[in-house]
Amino acid sequence: SYELTQPPSVSVSPGQTARITCSGDALPNQFAYWYQQKPGRAPLLLIYKDSERPSGIPARFSGSTSGTTVTLTISGVQAEDEADYYCQSPNSGYTSWVFGGGTKLTVL
Amino acid sequence: QVQLVESGGGVVQPGVSLRLSCEASGFTFSSYGMHWVRQAPGKGLEWVASIWYDGTDKYHADSVKGRFTISRDNSKNTLFLQMNSLRAEDTAVYYCARENPVDGGLWGWGQGTLVTVSS
Numbered sequence: 001s002y003e004l005t006q007p008p009s010v011s012v013s014p015g016q017t018a019r020i021t022c023s024g025d026a027l028p029n030q031f032a033y034w035y036q037q038k039p040g041r042a043p044l045l046l047i048y049k050d051s052e053r054p055s056g057i058p059a060r061f062s063g064s065t066s067g068t069t070v071t072l073t074i075s076g077v078q079a080e081d082e083a084d085y086y087c088q089s090p091n092s093g094y095t096s097w098v099f100g101g102g103t104k105l106t107v108l
Numbered sequence: 109q110v111q112l113v114e115s116g117g118g119v120v121q122p123g124v125s126l127r128l129s130c131e132a133s134g135f136t137f138s139s140y141g142m143h144w145v146r147q148a149p150g151k152g153l154e155w156v157a158s159i160w161y162d163g164t165d166k167y168h169a170d171s172v173k174g175r176f177t178i179s180r181d182n183s184k185n186t187l188f189l190q191m192n193s194l195r196a197e198d199t200a201v202y203y204c205a206r207e208n209p210v211d212g213g214l215w216g217w218g219q220g221t222l223v224t225v226s227s
Contacts, residue, residue, distance in 0.1 A: 001170065031212055031213075033212065033213040033214070035153070035214075037153070042203055042217035042218065042219055042220060043145075043153065043203075043214070043217055044217075045213055045214060045215050048208070048211050048212065048213040048215075049211055049212065049213075052211070054215065084152075086152065086153050088153075088155070088213070088214075090212070094167075095167045096155070096167060096169065097143065097155040097158060098155060099145075099152060099153040099154060099155055100152075101152050102152040102153065
């Protein structure tokens with residue numbers, strides 16, 4: 001079955017750059033989406049179609065892709081960015097939408 | 109303003125059935141594909157099921173296939189998840205979410221409803 005792999009945790013100091021990766025065999029052919037989830041809250045879409053940002057999402061959030069890996073980059077990390085981050089992508093037939101296991105971002 | 113409100117969760121025993129509802133407002137419900145996503149306590153997000161805007165196509169995760177069924181009533185702006193033969197591992201917060209028909213992705217989410225399966 002289709003899988004997306006994320007690191008369980010990433011830690012950065014305020015003001016630094018955080019990079020969260022997501023790997024999957026189908027990612028060269030399918031768009032990836034990134035979500036932020038804070039405790040007790042529903043997920044929030046951060047990035048769509050690998051690198052596009054919905055209106056209202058701060059510019060410090062960006063996405064990129066290279067081969068079988070997509071990356072969420074958070075530049076100038078702020079304390080409020082501490083959250084869980086998930087990648088998601090459909091399979092080639094759009095019959096299944098897989099989430100990565102999630103990455104907990106800790107702001108030191 | 110897009111609003112999705114889930115209901116129907118609760119505490120149930122293994123083996124019983126439950127139907128979740130998601131009432132939509134603030135947008136043309138019949139124009140959007142919809143999804144159910146769940147999150148077990150302390151765990152990550154798991155996609156459960158999706159349905160086309162008109163209900164003609166439906167897809168379910170392998171973990172729920174044959175037990176859960178997604179459906180919708182566009183005349184009532186409501187999404188459903190019929191859950192049969194519930195198991196302890198189905199315990200989770202269940203979210204409904206709206207898919208962007210052009211760009212993909214889940215752009216609107218409900219607040220979730222908790223389903224607890226326990227004897």
